[in-house]
Amino acid sequence: MAAVSSQANAEAVVVDSVEKRFGAVHALQGVSFAAPEGSVLGVLGPNGAGKTTTVSVLSTLVRPDAGHASVAGFDVVRDAAAVRASIMLTGQYAALDDLLTGRENLVLFGRLLGLGHKGSRRRADELLAQFELEDAADRRVGQYSGGMRRRIDIACGLVRLPKVVFLDEPTTGLDPVSRQAVWSLVRGLRHDGVTVLLTTQYLEEADVLSDNIIVIDKGRVIAEGTADDLKSRSGPSYCEVVPVDTANVAAVARMLASFGTVAISDSGDRVSVPAPDGPSTLAAALGRITDAGIELVDIALRRPSLDEVFVKLTRPAAEADARAVDA
Ligand SMILES: Nc1ncnc2c1ncn2[C@@H]1O[C@H](COP(=O)(O)OP(=O)(O)OP(=O)(O)O)[C@@H](O)[C@H]1O
Numbered sequence: 001m002a003a004v005s006s007q008a009n010a011e012a013v014v015v016d017s018v019e020k021r022f023g024a025v026h027a028l029q030g031v032s033f034a035a036p037e038g039s040v041l042g043v044l045g046p047n048g049a050g051k052t053t054t055v056s057v058l059s060t061l062v063r064p065d066a067g068h069a070s071v072a073g074f075d076v077v078r079d080a081a082a083v084r085a086s087i088m089l090t091g092q093y094a095a096l097d098d099l100l101t102g103r104e105n106l107v108l109f110g111r112l113l114g115l116g117h118k119g120s121r122r123r124a125d126e127l128l129a130q131f132e133l134e135d136a137a138d139r140r141v142g143q144y145s146g147g148m149r150r151r152i153d154i155a156c157g158l159v160r161l162p163k164v165v166f167l168d169e170p171t172t173g174l175d176p177v178s179r180q181a182v183w184s185l186v187r188g189l190r191h192d193g194v195t196v197l198l199t200t201q202y203l204e205e206a207d208v209l210s211d212n213i214i215v216i217d218k219g220r221v222i223a224e225g226t227a228d229d230l231k232s233r234s235g236p237s238y239c240e241v242v243p244v245d246t247a248n249v250a251a252v253a254r255m256l257a258s259f260g261t262v263a264i265s266d267s268g269d270r271v272s273v274p275a276p277d278g279p280s281t282l283a284a285a286l287g288r289i290t291d292a293g294i295e296l297v298d299i300a301l302r303r304p305s306l307d308e309v310f311v312k313l314t315r316p317a318a319e320a321d322a323r324a325v326d327a
């Protein structure tokens, strides 16, 4: 079932005004986005936002009530079989045989996919190396730990390289080493030209892995862009100053007021001020403070984290600037 058409289409995933209801729950309320071939799209959103429903629509497990979606150039409703042949979904191949070893499972999938005896063994070796499962290769999968199982499960889905991979919270509950392994897997897939759609609760993960990020909330895309775009939308870099003596906080705040709106932290021990000129602002601030003989624990240039962006986007804006002290 090879894709016959020569795709001039540069978008591997296109979602256009997709809606889905589950009874009274309007889970997707007109979701639209696209992911170019060979890119990693991070899908962020709070619990219940509609991330898994979106992945289910794209992997043909759930039929949209309205709108259109296509994957690898195939419509998820009209060409569902072709979509399924082009994708890999974590957990889809949970049909692992516990009585077979990791290597035997991989070879079995290779044979089922028509890779032949030699081809299947070669692909199994590559995947065992890639997933650092060589030591466990000849042990039965039934004896694997949770993290190892997750890895062999993903590896089985990659015996034949798909066009698009859906990873729905692939690192939830994994230890840091296994998490790093999934991260390098995502980077490797991208390197091989595979498009990856990755949902995650870990903003840091979306930040380091994604070419583009969409934020979904209550069944709608509420923001879209690179991690940098999203961060700069939530405000410029700022300079944070922590005096040794908290009695100097107010004096520092006055000293820096000419740089812009100064804010004092809730804890009352640090001052922050916008630093649109980055290091130059920091150097100028440090100069003023040291000239005044005030000792510091720390002075640093900070950018809004993706966490701050996320909180700002998914919560009413009102409180955001409440504590700003105007110069
Ligand atoms: N099969 C279903 N039947 C009824 N309601 C459902 C079904 N699947 C999802 N929902 C509802 O649709 C909404 C979106 O759920 P979804 O699983 O897509 O969220 P999510 O963003 O993946 O959340 P999480 O971060 O918790 O995984 C939720 O209100 C959920 O309860």
Ligand SMILES: [Mg+2]
Residues within 6 Å of the ligand: 051, 052, 053, 168
């Ligand atoms: Mg989910």
